[in-house]
Amino acid sequence: MNIDYLLxxxxxxxxxxxxxxxxxxxxxxxxxxxxxLLHLTNFLLFxxxxxxxxxxxxxxxxxxxxxTNSTLFLEKSILNFGTFIISMQAFDWLEDHNHLLEFYILxxxxxxxxxFMISSGNFLMFYLGLELSTIPLAALCNYDxxxxxxxxxxxxxxxxxxxxxxxxLFGISMLYGTTGTLNFKEMxxxxxxxxxxxxxxxxxxxxxAFKLSAVPFHLWTADVxxxxxxxxxxxxxxxxxxxxxxIFITVLFQLFHNYDTTWYNMLYLTILLTITIGxxxxxxxxxxxxxxxxxxxxxxxxxxxxxxxxxPMGASSAIFFLIVYTFSNLGAFGVISLVSAKxxxxxxxxxxxxxxxxxxxxWVMAISLFSLGGIPPTAGxxxxxxxxxxxxxxxxxxxxxxxxxxxxxxxxxYLRVVKAIFIDENEKPIAKxxxxxxMRIALVICIIGAVSVGFASGLFEYIGTIxx
Amino acid sequence: xxxxxxxxxxPLVTAIAVMLSRNASQVRWTALWGAIIQLGYSSVMMYExxxxxxxxxxxxxxxxxxxxxxxxxxxxxxxxxxxxxxxMIMLTAVVVLTGILISWNVTKLTxxxxxxxxxxxxxxxxxxxxxxxxxxxxxxxxxxxPKFLLIGIWGSGKKExxxxxxxxxxxxxxxxxxIGLLCLYFNTDTGGGAHTFDLLxxxxxxxxxxxxxxxxxxxxxxxxxxxxxxxxxxxxxxxxSSAPTxxxxxLAGISMKLGGYGCLRVAAYLMPEAAHQYSWIIILLSTxxxxxxAFATLMQTDLKYINAYSSVSHCGFVLFGIGMLTxxxxxxxxxxxxxxxxxxxxxxxxxxxIYERTHTRQITQLGGLLKTIPFxxxxxxxxGLCSLGLPxxxxxxxxxxxxxxxxxNPDAFYRIATVLACASIVVTAVYILRAVxxxxxxxxxxxxxxxxxxxxxxxxxxxxxxxxxxxxIGIAPFWLFNLVSPDTQLIxxxxxxxxxxx
Numbered sequence: 001m002n003i004d005y006l007l008x009x010x011x012x013x014x015x016x017x018x019x020x021x022x023x024x025x026x027x028x029x030x031x032x033x034x035x036x037l038l039h040l041t042n043f044l045l046f047x048x049x050x051x052x053x054x055x056x057x058x059x060x061x062x063x064x065x066x067x068t069n070s071t072l073f074l075e076k077s078i079l080n081f082g083t084f085i086i087s088m089q090a091f092d093w094l095e096d097h098n099h100l101l102e103f104y105i106l107x108x109x110x111x112x113x114x115x116f117m118i119s120s121g122n123f124l125m126f127y128l129g130l131e132l133s134t135i136p137l138a139a140l141c142n143y144d145x146x147x148x149x150x151x152x153x154x155x156x157x158x159x160x161x162x163x164x165x166x167x168x169l170f171g172i173s174m175l176y177g178t179t180g181t182l183n184f185k186e187m188x189x190x191x192x193x194x195x196x197x198x199x200x201x202x203x204x205x206x207x208x209a210f211k212l213s214a215v216p217f218h219l220w221t222a223d224v225x226x227x228x229x230x231x232x233x234x235x236x237x238x239x240x241x242x243x244x245x246x247i248f249i250t251v252l253f254q255l256f257h258n259y260d261t262t263w264y265n266m267l268y269l270t271i272l273l274t275i276t277i278g279x280x281x282x283x284x285x286x287x288x289x290x291x292x293x294x295x296x297x298x299x300x301x302x303x304x305x306x307x308x309x310x311x312p313m314g315a316s317s318a319i320f321f322l323i324v325y326t327f328s329n330l331g332a333f334g335v336i337s338l339v340s341a342k343x344x345x346x347x348x349x350x351x352x353x354x355x356x357x358x359x360x361x362x363w364v365m366a367i368s369l370f371s372l373g374g375i376p377p378t379a380g381x382x383x384x385x386x387x388x389x390x391x392x393x394x395x396x397x398x399x400x401x402x403x404x405x406x407x408x409x410x411x412x413x414y415l416r417v418v419k420a421i422f423i424d425e426n427e428k429p430i431a432k433x434x435x436x437x438x439m440r441i442a443l444v445i446c447i448i449g450a451v452s453v454g455f456a457s458g459l460f461e462y463i464g465t466i467x468x
Numbered sequence: 469x470x471x472x473x474x475x476x477x478x479p480l481v482t483a484i485a486v487m488l489s490r491n492a493s494q495v496r497w498t499a500l501w502g503a504i505i506q507l508g509y510s511s512v513m514m515y516e517x518x519x520x521x522x523x524x525x526x527x528x529x530x531x532x533x534x535x536x537x538x539x540x541x542x543x544x545x546x547x548x549x550x551x552x553x554x555x556m557i558m559l560t561a562v563v564v565l566t567g568i569l570i571s572w573n574v575t576k577l578t579x580x581x582x583x584x585x586x587x588x589x590x591x592x593x594x595x596x597x598x599x600x601x602x603x604x605x606x607x608x609x610x611x612x613x614p615k616f617l618l619i620g621i622w623g624s625g626k627k628e629x630x631x632x633x634x635x636x637x638x639x640x641x642x643x644x645x646x647i648g649l650l651c652l653y654f655n656t657d658t659g660g661g662a663h664t665f666d667l668l669x670x671x672x673x674x675x676x677x678x679x680x681x682x683x684x685x686x687x688x689x690x691x692x693x694x695x696x697x698x699x700x701x702x703x704x705x706x707x708x709s710s711a712p713t714x715x716x717x718x719l720a721g722i723s724m725k726l727g728g729y730g731c732l733r734v735a736a737y738l739m740p741e742a743a744h745q746y747s748w749i750i751i752l753l754s755t756x757x758x759x760x761x762a763f764a765t766l767m768q769t770d771l772k773y774i775n776a777y778s779s780v781s782h783c784g785f786v787l788f789g790i791g792m793l794t795x796x797x798x799x800x801x802x803x804x805x806x807x808x809x810x811x812x813x814x815x816x817x818x819x820x821x822i823y824e825r826t827h828t829r830q831i832t833q834l835g836g837l838l839k840t841i842p843f844x845x846x847x848x849x850x851x852g853l854c855s856l857g858l859p860x861x862x863x864x865x866x867x868x869x870x871x872x873x874x875x876x877n878p879d880a881f882y883r884i885a886t887v888l889a890c891a892s893i894v895v896t897a898v899y900i901l902r903a904v905x906x907x908x909x910x911x912x913x914x915x916x917x918x919x920x921x922x923x924x925x926x927x928x929x930x931x932x933x934x935x936x937x938x939x940x941i942g943i944a945p946f947w948l949f950n951l952v953s954p955d956t957q958l959i960x961x962x963x964x965x966x967x968x969x970x
Contacts, residue, residue: 370613375609375612375613376606376607376609376610377606381606381609386541388646388650389541389650389653392651392653392654393654395654397647397650397651397682400647400650404643404646404647405640405643407639407643408636408639408640408643411635411636411639412632412636415616415632415635415636418616418617419620419628419631419632422617422620422621423617423620423621423627423628423631424628457537457538457539460538460540461538461539461540464540
């Protein structure tokens with residue numbers, strides 16, 4: 001009986017235990033070698049990932065404030081997996097860093113916040129989780145203290161997310177005012193056609209759009225991504241964004257399903273702008289992190305396209321796409337992380353002739369980019385296909401046409417990077433880089449995932465059955 | 469018993485083996501053996517197919533196998549072949565084999581080169597055997613990126629520009645196909661609101677005419693981009709001429725046929741009423757492509773550009789045959805695909821062999837080569853003669869069939885178009901004879917030409933293989949005709965049903 005309560009909050013409890021353990025390690029100060037500490041943390045994160053697959057118990061706690069089910073466990077596993085890979089890829093960067101454990105304590109706090117957020121059944125819990133997942137992130141963005149750009153990035157992140165939270169809270173307070181409850185389940189039937197409630201919906205939607213960096217609320221993204229250390233950028237673009245998508249799906253589908261025409265129209269415009277502007281701006285970038293920032297904005301547009309269908313198929317293809325996106329984006333960020341840690345170079349033009357000395361890393365980068373661009377046989381093709389198919393079920397072929405045509409534009413800028421790596425000549429290409437063992441393992445995992453997840457139809461069908 | 473998935477497994481295993489090879493020589497031999505085994509298996513398949521047909525097997529597709537892939541969306545891995553696909557598979561096998569032989573001396577990044585070539589062929593085989601539209605689309609796109617890398621890394625001239633242009637235009641084409649595909653998917657109904665990508669099932673459904681009017685142009689233009697439909701042909705000359713020899717052979721010989729096959733099998737077969745209504749536009753565009761291509765070729769001085777523009781013109785005949793909507797014309801279109809694939813592969817191979825020795829492709833700088841490298845030049849002249857439609861070679865047979873079929877369409881507009889298209893053959897003769905004459909005849913332009921060695925064993929083998937195929941089709945066209953025509957008849961039946969209004 002009591003053990004069930006513990007198992008429902010299993011993911012959160014394990015994370016908390018790890019955080020406290022790391023705190024004790026910090027105070028104890030017994031392990032001097034950074035490498036040992038890193039291996040230990042990676043091992044703990046691996047345990048955390050594996051534990052996510054066992055003893056999963058569905059249920060509710062605290063009067064519905066907190067709930068879990070198979071979908072949420074899967075989503076948490078995706079987040080855990082991404083964090084594990086990012087931590088493996090951060091090895092080369094953190095190996096010589098003075099503040100190691102603080103990085104992980106802050107990082108895991110945000111992960112804990114995300115877990116609470118996506119499991120929440122109540123706006124209070126949701127908001128608590130959201131703040132817990134954002135505020136430490138600002139500190140992480142500024143982790144390389146001597147870099148001015150990092151400070152800029154942190155300030156931009158904290159200000160814009162505070163602003164977004166304000167808007168979101170304003171929307172939530174209106175909802176509370178009109179329904180008298182903060183519980184999702186109690187609130188859902190009370191949401192009708194009141195003017196105030198529609199306004200509340202618009203504010204909530206805007207808050208989410210800010211967090212998702214959907215156009216026109218995307219302006220903070222590129223600067224934040226550019227300034228933050230590469231692993232943090234990877235974390236922001238994959239884990240942070242993924243968790244927001246998960247809770248967004250829940251809120252839209254559970255709470256606002258009466259408004260599906262309203263939010264379809266709003267999403268329609270947002271998708272159109274997000275995909276097009278994200279793509280057009282990505283073409284102009286030379287800094288590879290800014291480039292991936294805009295490309296990830298465009299990717300969010302495709303995720304929203306799948307969600308806009310409002311069907312379980314839409315939700316499942318969005319979750320599937322996030323798995324694919326985790327593999328492919330982290331593959332690309334892994335290589336960038338390696339190059340940045342060893343040489344400090346972060347421009348696309350620096351990658352010219354990269355293939356001469358770094359064959360494996362080049363292929364990882366190329367396959368990840370193809371996967372992001374949705375080129376078969378990589379998993380990205382299947383991810384995009386399912387999102388677009390889900391979106392097309394509404395029968396709005398103009399939107400689909402624009403989204404699909406944008407895939408051609410996106411191919412142009414992904415190919416630009418591939419061209420720099422494989423085709424362009426360079427007298428002084430980047431020398432042979434030897435990453436740490438964990439980095440190499442992480443890259444291999446990413447590449448295997450980016451190629452094979454699409455063929456694993458079982459995974460997609462499993463997601464389909466649990467989101468029904 | 470034939471299992472079609474073997475056609476995918478052989479290239480896949482070859483590709484992996486190529487990546488694991490230790491040195492360049494191992495890479496080459498692995499790729500070559502892979503191609504030989506594939507050709508052997510395809511031949512066995514063709515033999516088995518003909519035997520079964522002779523024994524009275526009348527099912528539309530043979531050697532079918534299907535596995536559920538994404539059951540929630542009714543996506544299946546569903547393969548099967550008919551005469552048209554077999555002709556295309558044989559063409560692919562031959563062109564890939566000869567392409568590998570011709571690129572025997574690639575020294576820059578050998579392993580990657582052969583890996584990409586084999587990957588390209590995998591896409592083509594998959595496309596030709598697929599009977600599920602999703603799988604088909606998947607394979608269509610598989611072949612795009614290897615082309616980009618092949619042209620970008622091993623190409624010549626303005627290779628970056630050409631590679632990017634080609635990749636983007638082909639992806640644009642497949643984006644159109646994708647939109648059409650999704651629209652088609654949601655217009656199918658297998659009962660209970662479920663949709664299907666199954667090609668044969670869709671063929672027997674009645675897609676509403678309004679939907680057909682929207683989907684058909686998307687599909688036809690989308691696939692048409694691959695086969696260089698006017699005005700989306702501009703990737704072809706740049707792409708072909710910048711690509712390395714084997715990639716040119718593959719691009720013109722097989723990749724352009726993916727488009728023609730798609731237009732026929734997907735667009736015209738599944739949406740017969742729209743095909744009928746829009747056929748005048750197809751004829752208009754393809755006639756422009758034929759004539760414009762021919763005249764544009766006249767202006768070229770680079771051998772590769774000559775063949776590239778003439779490919780635009782010759783692939784125009786494929787769409788021309790499809791647009792005519794008579795059985796003979798459709799058969800002619802398929803024959804033209806096969807014939808053009810072989811002929812253009814031979815032409816590019818010959819140009820590649822010349823370029824490797826002279827390091828120039830400008831007609832004005834060449835001359836008198838017949839005296840120094842007679843074998844290569846003989847191959848070159850034969851390819852030219854096939855291109856201009858000399859009787860006894862495959863080009864004549866195919867174009868003749870297209871024209872015969874075209875004339876069966878009694879409408880005045882179609883007849884005028886046929887006359888115009890026929891007239892373009894004269895222009896073809898002009899540019900081919902001029903190019904051949906001034907580059908191989910006459911006095912030796914450059915003293916360095918005297919030191920050239922004639923074709924090596926691999927070049928000879930490749931050329932002879934292609935020439936044998938061209939002669940075989942030219943002298944005994946009924947083999948190909950009998951293989952293909954029962955299936956074009958089926959497509960024609962569907963179209964006739966569409967025209968009749970049911």
